[in-house]
Amino acid sequence: MSLPIVTATRYVLPLREGGSLPGVVEGNDLGTYVLKFHGAGQGPKALVAEIIVGELFRRLGLRVPELKLMELDPAIGKSEPDHEIQELLIRSAGLNLAVDFLPGSFGYDGSSGKPDDTTMARILWLDAYVANVDRSWRNTNLLVWHKDLWLIDHGAALYFHHSWMSAERFTTLPYDAADHVFADVAPAVPGIDAELAAAITPQLLVDAIGLVPDEWIAEGDRDRYLGHLTARLADRSAWLPGGAR
Structure with a gap:
């Protein structure tokens, strides 16, 4: 068993309420996700906890948004005008954690x-x-x-x-x-x-x-x-x- 893998196609906007600067991103499966970056200050261990705990909760009958892995091309970050976000996107090239976006929640x-x-x-x-x-x-x-x-x-x-x-x-x-x-x-x-x-x-x-x-x-x-x-x-x-x- 493994998480599905999608590819990021567009960075939409940052969610600045999170200390690790997650962002809303579109994927090549036409889905919209909250992307959590392995290059953020908390590092990949925060993503490890997200996966293990999220799956435990889901398997025990609680509602957790669907988790996927997302490939991020560093080229997406080069067009981002915010320098901090641009650095984060470039630093997070490769696999990141995509959490299904719940519109209107x-x-x-x-x-x-x-x-x-x-x-x-x-x-x-x-x-x-x-x-x-x-x-x-x-x-x-x-x-x-x-x-x-x-x-x-x-x-x-x-x-x-x-x-x-x-x-x-x-x-x-x-x-x-x-x-x-x-x-x-x-x-x-x-x-x-x-x-x-x-x-x-x-x-x-x-x-x-x-x-x-x-x-x-x-x-x-x-x-x-x-x-x-x-x-x-x-x-x-x-x-x-x-x-x-």
Whole structure:
């Protein structure tokens, strides 16, 4: 299994609310995407987290925009008048991560109604599992599209890989749910813990990690991701929102 590959045909505009300057780009499949660049300041590891976490969430029944890989010709950047963006496009020649653009979507702020408690608890559990620190009311990283909730921007998760903290340390790394957009449902999380933990099989983890292209991952690191995520799944008492099982 691998992600589809498309080719960028036109850079449309930057999305400056993101620290890594993602941009709206058109592809040769006539699709429109939010393109996340391997040459951005956060580097390819942010894209690795986007793929692994996005696939896990999708496979567990949550809505995540479709992910594809996109080839970027540096010539596209040469006609960009903004010097910073031009440098980013040239530096990011080759494969980048394309996230399906959801036209007309808007950021979730609770005013359009909350999801049901089970959905919110599932999102909180999964964010805690992958150590996603970027789902607060300041920046929910949730979109509402056609009245459905979509999860985006998971590059801040799996932060163990920036320094490769030991699997043992990651296993017991607490998760502070107090700032989470769905912190109110933390008491309901232990009730769905066993179901979600059982759904994350070794094969599911292997499949999600296997979607990362070789260009973005060092030799042997697929096993390290698998080891860290397996260990954290096996002992959930230290990080489970709402208390131990």
